[in-house]
Amino acid sequence: MEPTISIESGWKILEDMTINAYQTQQHVLVEILTQNLHTEYLSQFLNGHFDKEHFKTKVPVVDYEDIKPYIQRIANEEPSNIILAETVTALTRSSGTSAGQPKLMPLTDSELDRRTYGRCLISSVINKFVDGLDQGKRMQLLFVRPEIKAPSGLPTRSILTSYLISKNFEKHESSLHTSPIATILCSDSKQSMYCQMLSALLQRNEVVCVGSVFGSTLVQAIRFFEDHWKELCSNIRRGQLSAWISDTGCINSLSMILNKPNPELADLIEDICNAKSWEGIIKKLWPGTKCIDAIVTGSMAQYIPMLEFYCGGLPLVSKYYSSSEGLLGINLKPLSKPCDTCYTLVPSMAYFEFLPVHETNEEERSKKEVIEVVDLVNVKLGQCYELVVTTFIGLYRYKVGDILKVTGYHNNAPQFQFVRRKDAFLSIDSEKTAEDELAEGMLQAKLFVGQFQLQLVDYTSAVDISLIPGHYILFWELKMEGSSKSPELSPSIIEECCYIVEQSLNFVYRASRMGNSIGPLEIRVVKHGTFDALMDFSVSKGSSGSQYKTPRCIKLEEALKILNSRVVGRYFSQQLPGYKTLKWKLNKSM
Missing domain, CATH: 3.30.300 (GMP Synthetase; Chain A, domain 3)
Structure with a gap:
């Protein structure tokens, strides 16, 4: 994995992959099948064959309930090779806010590297379209959750937590953020939020990007700031952290930047916050900000008007399309309006298939005819599909549950707009x-x-x-x-x-x-x-x-x-x- 990817090399990689989308997809499928051919799951269907025809005709399209027993067996101390050849190092836990119940997914070291590589590609894209974004720091609000142990001893945590506690994040990203890594890794969400906000205010002139994973988190952060800005100003004025902050990592990391009284900065922030309206307050607090980085597609779209009110005309950028199953797509037109945001599925990240979604009753339709599953390069413009993935982490012809609409093409790779969750x-x-x-x-x-x-x-x-x-x-x-x-x-x-x-x-x-x-x-x-x-x-x-x-x-x-x-x-x-x-x-x- 490359430690960093320049704008030019990152864009060239994406151009090559999207031009050769069909060939890349075939290579990915062969790689996944040959690597995992002798697992208990695949062997029952393929009987030693790894060609595409056998895969398409013998391996069933499944959902989470079909593969859940295998993942539970891994959680209960059975070897990883019941579904994938590579060693599982952790289990990731989805938020559970889309489908109602959290899902467990296997995580491997190479999958973490793959996601890190994807994030590097994403950074090369956004840096191509937003000048100067690599010349400052990001106020990116990130949070971890404590892990729990499965009976096998495998740690179980969110995929974001797995990334944030990894050497990959420390090596490739942590220095780019205003938040000291100890404030991100603080498991007390209130202390973490407070200290990340304080760090960003102290470094306000270095901030070139404000964001969070989802738009909802950023809106929540603004509401938190509404309740705590006076206290934050008091800390800055006195050069002392509030006594209720008890996390040692937060205390030690803040002591490095909150090391003297700064009444001028406190007065400036107070003047901004005492204004009659908070319209454009993000731009006022962090004047060098060039964009707002948060996912505002799908169910996040309802936060767009509120974010537009607070951000003072800054572009809202939804950089990528990701799920518990993998980092799947990149927005190659990051400065497009939120309503026009579309994602190009990265052909090297997984093998993609699509189930056509029709306006007629899907249950009745399924009784009458077999719906053909189509490949990435065979989708039709304007058609809606349910996404099916085959991944390097043991998911084979797995229905993600997302409905996507084909809106265009980048070279030979189709671009998709997220429509909705199928089960919501x-x-x-x-x-x-x-x-x-x-x-x-x-x-x-x-x-x-x-x-x-x-x-x-x-x-x-x-x-x-x-x-x-x-x-x-x-x-x-x-x-x-x-x-x-x-x-x-x-x-x-x-x-x-x-x-x-x-x-x-x-x-x-x-x-x-x-x-x-x-x-x-x-x-x-x-x-x-x-x-x-x-x-x-x-x-x-x-x-x-x-x-x-x-x-x-x-x-x-x-x-x-x-x-x-x-x-x-x-x-x-x-x-x-x-x-x-x-x-x-x-x-x-x-």
Whole structure:
């Protein structure tokens, strides 16, 4: 693995791979199969053959439940070679916020190197398009979670934690960040956040990029800053760290940069934060910032308006497409608008296949015909597909659960837009409401409440079938613009939002509502801090704070209890959704 990749060499590597996408994919498949041919899993299907034809006809397309028993066996002390030839050095744990339950995936030393190499390629791309990004430091908020041991003794942790504690991160990236490595490795998320913020403020003139893994984490960081900026200024003014910071690593690392009083800097930050509006505050706090680096596609898209408000016109960059299964794609047009973001799947990272997704009922369709799985170079422009991967970590023809849409090509490699998670949908009757469809309704409702200076902090959804007919529930955390407080609400405004969301949903949903087989949609407004509590709950169950994404559909009973215990108002749609174009009733007053 190359220790660093220049802009020119990184772009040349990507050009070569995308020009020769077909050849690269064939090579990757042969490499994976020959390496793992004699594993217990593959041997039952291939019987010593490693050609593509046998692979396509004999190895089944599977999901996590199919391979879970093999991973559990590894966790319970059986050798790695039941599914892959290479030694498993750790098990990675997904956030569980997409599918509802965390997944365990094998991790090997070479996979960690592969991801590091991918990150180097990503850096070469972003540096090509953003001038001067390599001339300063990144304020990149990163967090680890404590690991637990499987019965086999293998450490179990998030993939990000595995990378952050590795020599790879220390060697290739740690010096590029404003956060001392000890503050990133602090397992107390509050202390870690505070000390990373403080470090970035002390080095404000060196910062050229602000970000986090997901846009949601950056929004959470701004909310945290709203609650702690006065204390941070006090630390800077006195040159002393707050007494409640007890982590030794944080204390020692901050002592190197917080080593004297700096009242001038404290006054400057106070003046910025005391302004009437926090619009553009990121650019004001870190004036050399050239871009915001955070994933804002898929379920993260709802944070775009809030980030745009705070970032002062800086471009929002979603650099890559990654999952628990691997680092899969790179955004080769990083300065494109968030709504136009697409990813080029890197042909060397895995062997990619695609299941066509049709608008007709997928379950009924599967009964009538066999859906052909197509290769990377055979996808069709404009078509949606479910991603299937064969990887170096023992996943063979594995359905990731992501729905992607082909939007174009870079050389001979197709480019994809993330559409939604396949398993994230609401359903009561015969309807299915997908994540992206709900997101569109939410966008319309957010635009509506914005006219009343109301801001949607976060949301999730659930179904309630305890009553007949069942109905959809949206949990909303709202605040007034420019304030972190929960607002006074007019029932008519929130009831109108219920109708706006319903009116944007699919024909089957609206027909079911009109036929009374689905009840009126309900919005339950929750008090300030509820979604932070939901994240804390998820983190307590093993999720990484950096990887956490607010689940858009809640099915876990414990999570629902957290939300319902914080409800401050319940509102129902007062109208039946029809088939006419949506019209807002803007004359309603507070």
